Amino acid sequence: MFLSADLLDRIHSRADEVDKNNVFPDEDLKELKDAGYLTAYVPKEYGGGGLTTEEICVEQTRLAQAAPSTALAINMHQIIVGLGRHLVANGMDSGKQILEGAMAGDVFAFGISEPGNDLVLFGSISEARPDGEGGYSFHGLKVFTSLSPVWTKLMTFARDDTGEDGPHSVFAILNREDGGFTIKDDWDTLGMRGTQSNSTLLEGAHAPASQVLQRVAPGPSYEPVIFGIFAYFEVFLGATYLGIGNRAIEVAAEKVKTRKSVLHQDVYANDPDIRWRLSGAALRMNSATAEITLLARDLDEGRDRGALWYPQLSAGKNAAAEASLYAVDQAIRSSGGSSYSNSNELSRLHRDVLAGLFQPSDQESLHGSWANVVLGPIEEKD
Known part of the structure; x- marks a missing residue:
């Protein structure tokens, strides 16, 4: 097992207070980082732990037994690392920035869901405006953005209607330090309180061409x-x-x-x-x-x-x-x-x-x- 029993016991001991106070589990994140868990899923050739998808599933289950909201929050980072692995495995260099970023200490968050949009991943109601150089600025409201107090990189998407080839979904990585967004303090929920999945209002947050992962037609596909x-x-x-x-x-x-x-x-x-x-x-x-x-x-x-x-x-x-x-x-x-x-x-x-x-x-x-x-x-x- 990757996560030690002692670490999980400490995380479990804090779970009630995190829930009661409706705060992000900063101590849990620090300990998980120190244990190498945020790079455990990065392939060994990039310097990571090289755990398999099956092994990460086991660790996620064990972490959730200790503290569900901590596990659900960290889960979003692992999903993005999984995406990076998948892109690279399919010959797309755009995925390397995810794997390299994780090794550099980045915490990745997941900015996909939008209020009232039951297409979810298969079509956005947010707007991606091209900058003329292959990059985009993003405009719209994202909800359930776990890790909102601590993420350094946000994977998000929006709709580009400007192309002659019809509407497309644009997926990109945003840097927290570049701004262009507002995080709302609106996470007061029945459960999973420690995820601090506050809404994120994208107000022109910009991703240069190098941070665009892929531009694809809306809808389910094997892209x-x-x-x-x-x-x-x-x-x-x-x-x-x-x-x-x-x-x-x-x-x-x-x-x-x-x-x-x-x-x-x-x-x-x-x-x-x-x-x-x-x-x-x-x-x-x-x-x-x-x-x-x-x-x-x-x-x-x-x-x-x-x-x-x-x-x-x-x-x-x-x-x-x-x-x-x-x-x-x-x-x-x-x-x-x-x-x-x-x-x-x-x-x-x-x-x-x-x-x-x-x-x-x-x-x-x-x-x-x-x-x-x-x-x-x-x-x-x-």
């Missing part, structure tokens, strides 16, 4: 920048949510071994109904873990799933998020009324796991894509 973002987002997000479900089962298992039934004069760990609840939760987590592991392994090995890649990546993320939501629910039911207290870890895990309902791909998008797989597209009536 490296599109597939790279989608694939690593779904897999690492799923791996992160697995940690919440695993931790909920751990907490509940500890509780029922000491929680005693007055009626039966025995601990609840011996109650067949409680055993059924927690074993059922563990079974769901086992299946979801296998799904995420296989997706990660196939990404590492470059296997071709053809047209099923997108729906299966979405299915993996959803399986992990839904299994973890189920596990937290069963853990709370098994642990009794004490879990309803704000001071109980299960209460925080319940709030944190709900974020998985909103992050792409959501249930509606998932079922829509699988309906197309099973039934084909909806036929238009004459």
